Amino acid sequence: MKKAMIIGAAGFVGNYLIQYLSEECGMEVSATKLPHEKIENRNAHIYDLDILDKEAIVSLLFEIRPDYIFHLAAQSSVGIAWKNPCLTIDVNIKGSVNVMDAVRELFYRPRVLLIGSGEEYGHIKENETPIGEDNRVRPGNIYAATKACQNMIGNIYAQAYDMQLMMVRAFNHIGPTQAPIFVVADFCRQVAEIEQGMREPVIYVGNLEAKRDFTDVRDVVRAYTLLIEKGAAGETYNVGSGHAIAIRDILNRIISLSESDITVKRDENKFRPVDVPIIEADITKVRELTGWEPRITLEQTIQETLDYWRENIKRGTV
Secondary structure (H helix, E strand, C coil), X not given: CCEEEXXXXXXXXXXXXXXXXXXXXXXXXXXXXXXXXXXXXCCEEEEECCCCCHHHHHHHHHHHXXXXXXXXXXXXXXXXXXXXXXXXXXXXXXXXXXXXXXXXXXXXXXXXXEEEEHHHHECXXXXXXXXXXXXXXXXXXXXXXXXXXXHHHHHHHHHHCCCCEEEEEECCEECXXXXXXXXXXXXXXXHHHHHCCCCCCEEEECCCCCEEECEEHHHHHHHHHHHHHHCCCCCEEEECCCCEEEHHHHHHHHHXXXXXXXXXXXXXXXXXCCCCCECCECCHHHHHHHCCCCCCCHHHHHHHHHHHHXXXXXXXXX
């Protein structure tokens, strides 16, 4: 039985990845979290780990000896990165280097997947859409800059130390259980609260004109698994839907699923200091290597995300 280790599994993607690796792939899964975090999943062995402590990473890797390592641990909110750049740099760059260096000390070569972001491409020119992995990166925010740095260092480690290390640039992934600091979950939560009479029938929004590439999280973890098995060392792969959609269209679709009469108002606090107009993935590389294609439609993901918030707000569990 193959062993998989997910570093930073307490977040949105981690639980879905645990489920997929254990139930669909039949792997023995170990998952790490920070001491204050919770992972309520019986399909994984759970460990506390701070990636800023390299020796702790080394010790845990020698104990578990995983075949596959998924490095998900990150400060992944663009908004929080603007407010706390030092934390973002520490976790996303220093923490990632600690993971890579710990793997380098092992007596064998596990396959490692570093999770980056489509935000790394930054300010995409009109003739660059959809954007491929070889395109120049022009990070437009602090979070994106840290992920671009992780990607470059990962490539160097793969070549210099002969490590089986691959990089992903994941575009916006969405689905049930995602935190409302992200746009689709935020809109769905607001609609669900309006339907329950918990707030006035107004949704507060930031920039609705930005276009983003959205993929269901369940499709994303399937892509991660295929890439850690089949990806080439030192290579970067886009994971996205291949189609950008305006945030305004996402909002309109969510509102259309509600019978409430909802007004939309701007909230200046939801606007970023700098925002990239469009981010859209070229997924040819991952498709040709693995045969992966997104299976879950945007309409299904939105409906299931809204239903998740409706159910949990009604129960008072969120």
